[in-house]
Amino acid sequence: MTRTTASRPLLERITVAEGEGRAIQDAATREVIGHAPVHTTEDLDRAIAAARAAQPAWAALGHAERSRILRAIADDIEAEAEDLARLLSREQGKPLNGPNARFEVGACAVWTRNAADTPLEPEVVFEAGASRAEVHYDPLGVVAAIGPWNWPMMITVWQIAPSLRMGNTVVVKPSEHTPLSVLALVDVFARHLPSGVVAAVSGDREVGAAIAGHEGVDKVMFTGSTATGRRIVESSAQNLARLTLELGGNDAGIVLPDTDVAAIAQDLFWGIFINTGQTCASLKRLYVHESQYEQVVQALADLAASTPMGHGLDEANVLGPLQNETQFQIVSRLVDDARARGARIVAGGHPAPALGPLFFEATVVADIDDAAPLVVEEQFGPVIPVLAYTDVEEAVRRANDSAQGLGASVWSQDLDAAKAVAARLQAGTVWINQHGGLNPQVPFGGVKASGYGQEFGVAGLKAVAAPKVISY
Template sequence: MTTTTSTILESITVPADHGRAIPDAATRETIGHAPVHDPAHLDTLVRRARSAQPAWAALGHEERSRVLNAIATEIEASAEELAVILSREQGKPLDGPNARFEIGAAAVWTRSAADIPLEPEVVVDDGGQRAEVHHDPLGVVAAIGPWNWPVMIAVWQIAPALRMGNTVVLKPSEYTPLSVLALAEVYNRHLPEGVLSVIVADRGIGSALTKHPDVDKIMFTGSTATGRRIVEASASNLARLTLELGGNDAGIVLPGADVAAIADDLFWGIFINTGQTCAALKRLYVHDSVYDEVVDALAERARTMPMGNGLVPGNVLGPLQNQQQFDIVSRLVEDARAAGGRVVAGGEPAPELGPLFYRATVVADVEDGTSLVDEEQFGPAIPVLRYHEVDDAVRRANASEQGLGASVWSADRDEALAVAKRLAAGTVWINKHGTLDPRVPFGGTKASGYGQEFGVAGLKAVAAPKVIAY
């Protein structure tokens, strides 16, 4: 088992009688104690952010970018320490596309936010007049993150906000505060006081943050239900919104697909982070001609992929992060079984590994209308649905109220492109699923939210456009 002494962990935790115990996701042993903040502390942090913002903005893009690049280097230097904290708290293993990968991505996205150019846009220049669009800071950004990719998603929120001259008050999920506190500790080695603060508290404080009169922008990643409440709350302060909400992503495997060629990418599109990913593949529609082959390929990988404590080398699947999510996955799989679904792999907890482990599960012969198909499972269970006509598969894939991502799997690129254009989702991948690039905009449609992150679009989303005409 990999271990490391963490000076970062020591610096961010508080004495037991002054904080809340945070459990190791795999063992449920206490990692440390997180601070518990109250409404008065929230007001103090927002006031400090408001006070610090003009000087931070006055540094200009070049200096702010220099600072962010220095932070990215600091993240890389602290990578193993951060990865161990993340692995223990969230549950994802160090190995595979998991904890070390997430910390590496945090550095990459920080650098990207620093380095992407954003010049004034000339929209009219006809000899008689000229009009330019500039992008000014908004002010104070409230960033509210989830527990599944707590470090990487925090960076998606704070790095572009800081680059554009805003200050940030960040609220992590109550399930994963230590990972985010550790990230902020590294960031704040290079930032002026008040530019980035973390409020650690329950959802009530999160609600107060979104309604705060001194908040100018809200960035939220989480459930659709919470997103709707944030929209209502923002009416009081007219804060701008970027909402990345739930996803029930569909994949369509077309006839003629080379199953051997796509099987590994298909598996990881579903089971990355043990299925606890907003843009993971959640419903898989497979043409009858390759249906059995796809089911068998996924089941074989599900049965043999190493699962266990994230600090043990070689494990690449971990536990569910919390009891609530474990119960949701268990319920949905049992509902699918009761509805006639054929469990070909998994379908049960793995108590010998720990209390929140659930075996990677493949359920065949299910239909639309089954809870496992219609609800976002956010865990290691995939329903595989049979279809005969591509038009029917597209209709069924688009039937969800959510539209975060989707994917098409085919040996024929032109055919895949034609189907991709018909799918209602913010991103449609071909022969892959959930792969993100800091240069490429990302966001959802329908009930999966609105606004975009990453790239130039992500910088503009945390800025106020201002037209200068002369």
């Protein structure tokens, strides 16, 4: 948790000696990259205490100065972008190219600048003669940022940049699977900030369990599973911390009749297979009208078979491994179950051990029942079940038949028809002729079991602030 400078090589700044930490492996080869520090609940207590002590002075700097510092941090992220991307590629598994490691690091700079540049002025909510009521937004205090392993750097920036802009201090808890990427990112932030304003606590499940209900925490931002999100809600009863929860999804897409399949095929493919399918808001169930069903299935199968997969540092690859053994086993189980049920495996369908121990072929599954676990559960891997429908009413009903509601998409040449379907889908975001595209100015969040609270833009700044009404 000590502050460092950029003069030493990246891994030296964030790793510890072999006997002092936990080995972190290359996701593709399982070779050891370095050793992450293993912090304790006592380290967490110290980090939160330091954050509380630093917060008043940080808030007192004002929006203009905090924004200036965030812009400098964004510049520094760009200056170290290649080293950060190569570390991310090895630890998480995503290739350098395509919508992957370099893309993620670039997004970190973009979202940091956006947090700095988004205006948030006091809002006049009532005015009559000399009477007036304004809503101002004050810092909350200490924000706990608990991140996932699939987009570890980008999602951490989504949590910490707006928090810092609004005058909060932040304690970051990275995933145990990808701590080095987050430690490297926090290192860049910390070198521009007063001591205590941001810190990363790289601990085990005990540390994770302690952070949400910690008496020194005022806000928890969490991205991860619904099961863990429920435990965070329970823990927050201890300190009444405010919550933003992004709990993943089982996103549905609906291809309407008469869609130009050739025109949408690439966008459809990457809506599914971005980050090798390991994205909360990627497309995970695809409903296609029976008139175009085989055409869509074959288009996706052709792309799955031809898209390069392999080690992320190979510039030719754009698909990588599953990040960890647990996720590899989940994907394998779901595909094996689909095969046993008689589903048609049109592309892929098997592990790819020649590439590495955690690689699984890009897989397209057709003729599968809605009740199959591959359809009901979030697979979080390079697999898509494609399901036929006969009328739009049926497609909407089946798409909404899920406990989760993060994202959804509608694909059509008829914008009015697509908008009419989008209005009836139960999701926090519905995209038309795209899936998963995010904009730092556009609010993002889920409904149902996909969590609550919004991030990005003005809504994201308000989510890490305490509204105060001043009436006179």
